Amino acid sequence: xxxxxxxxxxxxxxxxxxxxxxxxxxxxxxxxxxxxxxxxxxxxxxxxxxxxxxxxxxxxxxxxxxxxxxxxxxxxxxxxxxxxxxxxxxxxxxxxxxxxxxxxxxxxxxxxxxxxxxxxxxxxxxxxxxxxxxxxxxxxxxxxxxxxxxxxxxxxxxxxxxxxxxxxxxxxxxxxxxxxxxxxxxxxxxxxxxxxxxxxxxxxxxxxxxxxxxxxxxxxxxxxxxxxxxxxxxxxxxxxxxxxxxxxxxxxxxxxxxxxxxxxxxxxxxxxxxxxxxxxxxxxxxxxxxxxxxxxxxxxxxxxxxxxxxx
Amino acid sequence: xxxxxxxxxxxxxxxxxxxxxxxxxxxxxxxxxxxxxxxxxxxxxxxxxxxxxxxxxxxxxxxxxxxxxxxxxxxxxxxxxxxxxxxxxxxxxxxxxxxxxxxxxxxxxxxxxxxxxxxxxxxxxxxxxxxxxxxxxxxxxxxxxxxxxxxxxxxxxxxxxxxxxxxxxxxxxxxxxxxxxxxxxxxxxxxxxxxxxxxxxxxxxxxxxxxxxxxxxxxxxxxxxxxxxxxxxxxxxxxxxxxxxxxxx
Numbered sequence: 001x002x003x004x005x006x007x008x009x010x011x012x013x014x015x016x017x018x019x020x021x022x023x024x025x026x027x028x029x030x031x032x033x034x035x036x037x038x039x040x041x042x043x044x045x046x047x048x049x050x051x052x053x054x055x056x057x058x059x060x061x062x063x064x065x066x067x068x069x070x071x072x073x074x075x076x077x078x079x080x081x082x083x084x085x086x087x088x089x090x091x092x093x094x095x096x097x098x099x100x101x102x103x104x105x106x107x108x109x110x111x112x113x114x115x116x117x118x119x120x121x122x123x124x125x126x127x128x129x130x131x132x133x134x135x136x137x138x139x140x141x142x143x144x145x146x147x148x149x150x151x152x153x154x155x156x157x158x159x160x161x162x163x164x165x166x167x168x169x170x171x172x173x174x175x176x177x178x179x180x181x182x183x184x185x186x187x188x189x190x191x192x193x194x195x196x197x198x199x200x201x202x203x204x205x206x207x208x209x210x211x212x213x214x215x216x217x218x219x220x221x222x223x224x225x226x227x228x229x230x231x232x233x234x235x236x237x238x239x240x241x242x243x244x245x246x247x248x249x250x251x252x253x254x255x256x257x258x259x260x261x262x263x264x265x266x267x268x269x270x271x272x273x274x275x276x277x278x279x280x281x282x283x284x285x286x287x288x289x290x291x292x293x294x295x296x297x298x299x300x301x302x303x304x305x306x307x308x309x310x311x
Numbered sequence: 312x313x314x315x316x317x318x319x320x321x322x323x324x325x326x327x328x329x330x331x332x333x334x335x336x337x338x339x340x341x342x343x344x345x346x347x348x349x350x351x352x353x354x355x356x357x358x359x360x361x362x363x364x365x366x367x368x369x370x371x372x373x374x375x376x377x378x379x380x381x382x383x384x385x386x387x388x389x390x391x392x393x394x395x396x397x398x399x400x401x402x403x404x405x406x407x408x409x410x411x412x413x414x415x416x417x418x419x420x421x422x423x424x425x426x427x428x429x430x431x432x433x434x435x436x437x438x439x440x441x442x443x444x445x446x447x448x449x450x451x452x453x454x455x456x457x458x459x460x461x462x463x464x465x466x467x468x469x470x471x472x473x474x475x476x477x478x479x480x481x482x483x484x485x486x487x488x489x490x491x492x493x494x495x496x497x498x499x500x501x502x503x504x505x506x507x508x509x510x511x512x513x514x515x516x517x518x519x520x521x522x523x524x525x526x527x528x529x530x531x532x533x534x535x536x537x538x539x540x541x542x543x544x545x546x547x548x549x550x551x552x553x554x555x556x557x558x559x560x
Contacts, residue, residue: 017471068477069440070449092470096452099440103409108525111435121529126434127328131337134529175449175479178465182473191471195559220560228489238455238490239472244431245489247471253559263327270537274557276549291540292552304546309560 002029004057004083006076008093009035009043011065016192019050019153021089024146026052026154027116028085033057033161036072036168038065048163051155061168066177069097074169077104080141090145091191102143109143110135114150128244129267148191149250149271183237190240193223196251196272198242201229202258202280202298209235212299213257216306225249227259243268258298261286278302312366312459312481314357315421316391317412317442318350318373320382321432334530346382349427351389352487355494356457357425358390365459366423368392372415374408376400380510387505388497394510397518405433407522409441414518416446421482423464428453428486439486449479455490 003025008015018033025031033047036059047056057079063071076097080086086101088094090112102109114132115123121136122144190196197217203209209230217224226236228243242249244264254272258279259265266289269275277290278298287293294301322328323343331338346354357369371386373379374397383394397411416424424446429436443450451457451466455474458465464479469488515522543549553560 066475069443069452073444092453092468095436096440096450099405099437100444100450102437103406103441103444106406108404108406109435109437110526111437123532124434125534126531127322127337127432128434129534130328131330132532132534134532135526136529137526139525173480174447175451175477175483178476178478180470180473180475189472231490237473238469239474244434245429253553253557264324270534274553274559275537275540276553287540287542289537289540291538291557292549293540293542294544294546294549295542301546305549308546308550 002083003031003085003087004076004079005031005033006086006088006094006097007033007035007043007047008067008089008091009037009040011037011040012042014043014046015091016153016189017089017091017148019156020148020151021087021146022050022052022154024116024151025085025087028119030054032083034059034076034079036064036075038062044163046156048161049157049159050161051158053159053161056161056163057166058163059166059168061171063171064168067093068175068177069100070172070175072097073100073104074172076101078169079166080105084140085142085144087144087146089148091148094145098143098145105141105143107141107143108137108139109145111145112147113144114147128264129270130263147248149248183239187217188221188223190223190225190242190247191249193249194251195220195222195253196225196242196249197222197255197257198225198227198259199230199235199257200227200259201233203230203235206235212302216302219306219309227265256286256290257302259286260284261289312423313368313370313419313421314360314366314423314425315416315419316350316354316357316369316371316386316425317438318354318371318382318386319347319427319430320344320373320375320379321347321430324348324431330531330533334532336528336531344378346385347427347430349429349487349489351494352489352491353425353427354386354389354391355492356487359492360457360459361390370395370419370421372397372412374399374403374411383510384505385497387508388501389495393508395513396510397513397515399515401522403522404524404526405435405437406441407520408438409445410520411518411522412438412442413445414520423459423481424484426484426486428488439484443484446482446484448482448484450484451477451479452486453488454485455488457485457491
């Protein structure tokens with residue numbers, strides 16, 4: 001037995017982020033997937049078809065429904081006895097849960113890793129991606145979180161895992177879920193999109209942010225992102241923030257519009273295949289990482305670009 | 312009600328660090344150091360809770376070299392009541408830090424423990440969760456709103472795709488996200504007053520905690536550099552390049 005990957009889901013569908021952890025974990029050994037939730041038959045069905053998954057462990061209880069770390073930790077800790085690695089994708093869910101598991105197990109966690117060198121050696125970014133550290137551990141057991149953009153997604157078909165039920169543990173009842181409000185969007189998920197269009201402070205208002213970026217994103221089938229300053233000025237909701245403290249993206253095409261390119265922002269985009277910058281400031285640091293840059297007024301350039309792409 | 316706030320001294324967030332030529336580490340020999348920005352937010356939140364009459368005492372803790380004293384003095388100047396410095400020159404892993412903080416918490420019995428969601432040097436995002444685990448306390452990570460009651464705390468958390476609200480039974484651990492608040496500027500009289508506030512030194516050895524290194528850094532590498540790009544003159548040229556050269560549209 002080798003790797004227990006914790007699946008992320010909303011009790012109906014598996015979150016595609018989990019597929020990246022599966023693909024990474026296959027490099028370390030036999031992959032078992034834990035689906036803990038409430039009424040998760042459909043999720044288990046998706047999970048067993050993922051290429052590379054050998055077993056799906058299903059644990060059902062009302063107190064597992066919302067993915068609370070306090071409730072999931074005892075379950076994961078109990079199952080962990082049979083595994084060398086416990087792993088998840090470094091999403092908000094994975095970041096919240098896994099260190100709690102590691103501490104109870106009294107084993108180290110290696111966060112947000114981008115490369116598996118061998119079974120005890122890993123590479124991960126530090127200082128907002130301005131450096132990478134190669135770490136090695138003699139620890140026989142490890143907790144790992146994988147950076148999604150550094151690993152391909154496992155195929156959603158072709159697998160034929162066995163599904164086993166595992167007993168739920170008693171509720172901890174020290175924390176309770178109240179509500180969740182998700183930003184409604186028809187656009188592709190920011191972290192999974194092939195094209196990302198991001199707006200910065202220079203958009204100057206929430207109306208401009210929407211009016212300028214939406215048509216361009218529509219024509220490209222792109223997700224929309226925002227810099228921290230655009231989020232702080234309330235031009236865009238916080239979950240669109242791209243950068244060290246927001247989402248890390250690695251699309252085929254990243255278009256930064258009115259984004260200066262602070263270190264913390266660049267940390268979240270530097271693995272994009274092609275970066276385009278549109279900025280009126282010739283010296284903006286974003287031009288140091290952009291493959292193609294246009295110096296000029298975004299309010300003229302972006303509508304022109306939208307029109308050119310539409311034709 | 313008592314609050315414990317953990318603060319870390321890190322390279323200032325505006326500094327672009329360089330990797331040493333021998334790949335042993337990043338070079339932070341002469342760079343500006345500051346309080347980790349997320350920890351500043353945690354301190355600010357504690358001070359606001361005190362100003363609102365919800366908590367009576369704020370204890371700031373830092374673990375590290377002698378100069379962490381400066382970081383603690385900043386926390387005191389922001390409004391913390393007293394400080395504890397666990398002095399060590401060894402770089403500690405998040406689990407070791409969490410164990411040390413647990414030892415402090417066991418002694419101080421805070422009802423609310425505030426930390427930053429991550430330090431901007433190691434980017435680990437682990438310590439708060441680990442501390443909560445060791446205390447068997449509930450956790451609310453990535454907090455953007457905190458409403459403290461007598462025996463419960465309601466916390467709004469930043470999650471992928473939006474936000475969620477959880478209620479925790481006290482004592483509880485909360486890690487601060489950027490949106491939680493805007494930390495205040497520290498005024499000179501407060502800096503002067505902070506010099507008179509108590510700052511207790513605790514020897515690492517006295518806490519009887521296993522802080523042995525379990526993950527060794529083999530080397531520190533430069534990020535893969537992106538190739539220098541080109542500036543194009545107009546939209547037509549950009550579209551042409553994206554289509555025919557980069558082939559991404």
